[in-house]
Amino acid sequence: MNAICFGEILWDILPTGKVPGGAPMNVCYHLNRLGQQAALISKIGDDENGKELIRFLQDHQVVTSHIQTDAEKPTGTVIATQIGNEMEYDIVQPVAWDYIDITPSLLQMVKEADYFICGSLLARSEHSRTTLFELLKSAKNKIVDINLRPPHYTKDTVTALLQQADILKLNDHELTLIASWYTDTDTFEKQVHILSSTFTIPTILVTKGAHGATLFYQEQFYNHNGYKVQVADTIGSGDAFLAGFLSQHVSGTLPDASLDFACRIGAFVASKKGACPDYTLQDILNVIQ
Template identity: 25%
Template sequence: MKVIGVGDNVVDMYLDQGKMYLGGNALNFSNFARELGVKSSFIGNFGTDEIANYAKRALNKLNIDISHSHTLNGENGRSRVALKNHDRVFIDSNNGGVLKQGLNMTSRDIDYINQFDIVHFNINGNANQYLTNIKGPTLIYDFSDLYEINDIKRIAQYIDIACFSVGSMSDQNISKMVKEINSFGIMDILITRGSYGAYFFHDSKRYIQKPVKVTVVDTMGAGDAFITSFVIKYKETDCIEESLKFAAEYASQQVQRHGSFNNPEKIPSKYNVI
């Protein structure tokens, strides 16, 4: 199996630690897949600043293929973060940096993506215009907690598994949301709920996964870890219950470390000033 993330890479700067870590929904997907022993690649935009140089150094060490990514003049995606009761809180960001210029994928890039088993798109990836070109891979789309129902409806026909983060949303409202999304033709829906666990809906049937109780260090990347491990195991086994359990255990490991990646570097001093 091989997988690819398409869209955002973000360098998360933890001001309380003075360290920066790689992140971003699509890049997290690629990295967590690599951790799980799956060959992974990433397509996105990198800037020309020192933050982009850090990102590329880290990815080269991790053996994540970024050969189809593009380097554009400007700032790499970045955010500044603090921890509050072990929960990551975003202070500010540059809203994706050079990703705002557009992903601008070529036909060669599309052909490359279509060789993979799973492709991950997301609401922050600025790549929706390419969904119609994806032919072959299982397409995962992460709407996070930033979705509007009309946005889902517009792209539903391209999505195999839709993912949402809903926090403490009531079961009644979740069921209502799922029913509406089903009406758009998406029958596989993964809903992560933080410390409340997760739901997976398959053909309207709900499967429940309770959280694994651990001492939380940092919640950064927990949802991405759950999504990645679930879809990989689901693709391998076609067993929902086994995949949910596997994902809960993997996500519980993620919240016991800082940041989404294990290759932090010191934050450049100019970003430490608020």
């Protein structure tokens, strides 16, 4: 897999301390951890938080040469508060990743990559949104990870991203909201069909928290009940899920087996603090029902 992950890089500020985060960075971290080749395009501030993130990524063999530095805006932070097993987020703005610049070298890199992975949160700012849609024009296979964090999205921006997606990942709450823009059906499978047919998206992944996940692929539904673990926090579990699925899918693994692996790694990360724990492939395979 030769993939480019585009979007936010930041620190999640937890009650227990700060941990590296940002959905695209998390996906990139896990893809590399799973033996795939992925690079990250983002932007940090010229500050200690930014330098710490670069050191973290380099320590984990993630390519950092395409991460820009902003002399004025700070490195991104998110104040995370745990409510039960779920997290609530205060996403600080403006920060460096709101101002990612377009360059000829980035355009060429995206054009040559097999996969381009992006989310919706970064599109909250006009500057980075413009860069995102310019890069999408050059991308071959586009993977869109919807991440609806009020007030950081608009219907128009989400719709524009859906129009680009070859693979779409979202959670069940996001599915219900977005489907309500286009249909009045409250049936899960019909909602997925509506998004797939309206925007010509052949592959859709829907995570359901503790209730597992569903894959819609080649007009078929694959369901998984998920793995039961002792939850530490849910930060980054959906990002690990996406990376896990892609690492198998691009290798030709059967859909149900790809979904199972995705659920395993998502559950594993939920059992650990933060989005990017250390682990081996065997740790993921050891996750049991």
